[in-house]
Amino acid sequence: MGHGEHAAKRTARLVEGARPCPLGVSVVARFWHTYAVARPTILHVDMDAFYAAVEVLDDPRLSGRPVIVGGAGSRGVVAACSYEARVYGIRSAMPSARARALCPGATFLPGRFDRYREVSARLHAIFSDVTPLVEGIALDEAFLDVGGAEMLLGPAPRIAADLRSRIGADLGLGCSVGVARSKFLAKLASEAAKPEATSGGIRPGRGVVVVAEGQETQFLGPLPIEALWGVGPATSARLRSLGLTTVGSLASVPLASLEAAVGRTHGRHLHQLAHAIDDRQVVPNRASKSVGHEETYATDRFDPAALHAEVMRMSDAVATRLRDAGSAGRTITLKVRYGDFRTVTRSRTVAQGLDASRDIARAAGSLLDALDVSPGVRLLGVSVSGLAPAGAGRVEQLCLGFGETPSATSDDRAGALVPVEGPASRRAAGWAAAADAIHEVRRRFGVDSVASAALIGPGGLRVKRQGDTQWGPSAPGGDGSDP
Numbered sequence: 001m002g003h004g005e006h007a008a009k010r011t012a013r014l015v016e017g018a019r020p021c022p023l024g025v026s027v028v029a030r031f032w033h034t035y036a037v038a039r040p041t042i043l044h045v046d047m048d049a050f051y052a053a054v055e056v057l058d059d060p061r062l063s064g065r066p067v068i069v070g071g072a073g074s075r076g077v078v079a080a081c082s083y084e085a086r087v088y089g090i091r092s093a094m095p096s097a098r099a100r101a102l103c104p105g106a107t108f109l110p111g112r113f114d115r116y117r118e119v120s121a122r123l124h125a126i127f128s129d130v131t132p133l134v135e136g137i138a139l140d141e142a143f144l145d146v147g148g149a150e151m152l153l154g155p156a157p158r159i160a161a162d163l164r165s166r167i168g169a170d171l172g173l174g175c176s177v178g179v180a181r182s183k184f185l186a187k188l189a190s191e192a193a194k195p196e197a198t199s200g201g202i203r204p205g206r207g208v209v210v211v212a213e214g215q216e217t218q219f220l221g222p223l224p225i226e227a228l229w230g231v232g233p234a235t236s237a238r239l240r241s242l243g244l245t246t247v248g249s250l251a252s253v254p255l256a257s258l259e260a261a262v263g264r265t266h267g268r269h270l271h272q273l274a275h276a277i278d279d280r281q282v283v284p285n286r287a288s289k290s291v292g293h294e295e296t297y298a299t300d301r302f303d304p305a306a307l308h309a310e311v312m313r314m315s316d317a318v319a320t321r322l323r324d325a326g327s328a329g330r331t332i333t334l335k336v337r338y339g340d341f342r343t344v345t346r347s348r349t350v351a352q353g354l355d356a357s358r359d360i361a362r363a364a365g366s367l368l369d370a371l372d373v374s375p376g377v378r379l380l381g382v383s384v385s386g387l388a389p390a391g392a393g394r395v396e397q398l399c400l401g402f403g404e405t406p407s408a409t410s411d412d413r414a415g416a417l418v419p420v421e422g423p424a425s426r427r428a429a430g431w432a433a434a435a436d437a438i439h440e441v442r443r444r445f446g447v448d449s450v451a452s453a454a455l456i457g458p459g460g461l462r463v464k465r466q467g468d469t470q471w472g473p474s475a476p477g478g479d480g481s482d483p
């Protein structure tokens with residue numbers, strides 16, 4: 001199937017799925033199908049150095065300085081860095097120790113996920129103003145199909161430029177936008193639109209790069225093969241050993257030879273990409289299927305009591321997010337990665353959806369008890385899935401199907417809910433009310449205002465937040481290499 005047919009098929013499906021608009025849908029759709037089939041309508045929007053840029057926005061004293069957001073521990077990695085830091089050769093996913101060596105004067109920040117999420121929500125609200133066809137890829141990155149918006153907002157390249165201006169004006173942040181006929185090309189185009197940090201300084205980017213119809217292979221040709229989705233280190237080495245270094249050289253290889261070199265499925269996939277064929281559609285995001293937290297530790301952990309405290313912290317963070325979303329989940333999953341990278345997950349499903357930290361922690365804690373942690377734990381994670389809107393049945397939920405009702409004597413420390421300041425006051429009953437109250441206080445006064453007693457360590461209250469991690473190797477924030 002040729003590229004034209006692919007594009008036509010994609011566009012046709014898009015037309016079918018397009019939202020009715022007041023201008024006479026069928027006429028518009030037919031017009032658009034006829035004239036717009038070959039036009040680039042997919043945008044890839046990617047914020048520039050997002051986490052670092054938000055930090056600079058909130059503290060203008062950091063402006064123009066090398067800023068690194070990431071883990072400072074021995075296994076910490078750089079999650080994001082300002083372009084000023086990139087001038088020193090610092091990059092996302094680089095070990096923090098190396099980044100520090102490259103630029104000892106850089107400002108290291110641990111990251112504030114709540115704040116990034118808040119800015120991201122505003123960003124996504126702007127996207128939704130343009131089109132309902134938004135596929136969020138990360139907090140700071142999304143695909144938009146603006147094909148159906150062109151009649152109202154103008155051609156896609158103009159929509160891209162306007163969107164970029166609006167993000168700059170409304171959020172005070174920079175972004176880069178790629179425009180093309182496919183997701184894969186739009187993503188590479190936004191990459192090409194980025195500012196560039198070289199040892200000589202920062203070169204401003206083009207902001208918007210459009211890959212026009214008919215120019216796709218020309219755009220792709222000079223790019224290194226690693227630019228293609230699915231070319232990781234092993235494939236890269238294999239192809240380079242055959243003298244294939246650019247996408248253009250790859251495109252000139254017959255399909256059969258490529259299949260022989262890297263396998264049938266992979267070969268076909270790469271052959272198509274090298275010829276600019278990618279008919280994946282922009283799929284608007286579905287509701288998330290699970291909520292979880294995980295953390296990689298600076299050194300392996302062996303102490304079950306310490307691991308239980310970690311489970312409490314993570315459950316607390318998961319519960320806060322569930323309640324913010326008005327969700328509860330029935331399946332609680334514990335993930336443990338040992339020092340030797342062996343990874344196990346254990347799940348437990350209960351009758352009623354859970355959204356209280358204590359309940360989640362009890363379920364996850366019982367899963368932890370069933371595991372041998374003596375080899376040492378490198379990574380721990382707690383997640384809740386099987387989500388549904390939190391509704392009636394709070395009272396039943398407290399009994400959890402664990403066959404016991406919370407009491408003042410069981411689980412004394414782990415379950416006690418106390419104000420951070422003032423005397424502990426708790427009752428055997430009323431956990432649900434307490435959990436609701438805590439959520440409300442946190443919502444109004446911040447997440448550190450109250451917490452379960454078990455979260456109060458020698459150094460004061462420790463509340464787990466997303467991003468409070470060592471930015472382990474699999475932590476978010478790397479530049480997506482994922483198809």
Ligand SMILES: [Mg+2]
Binds near residue numbers: 047048050
């Ligand atoms: Mg980005």
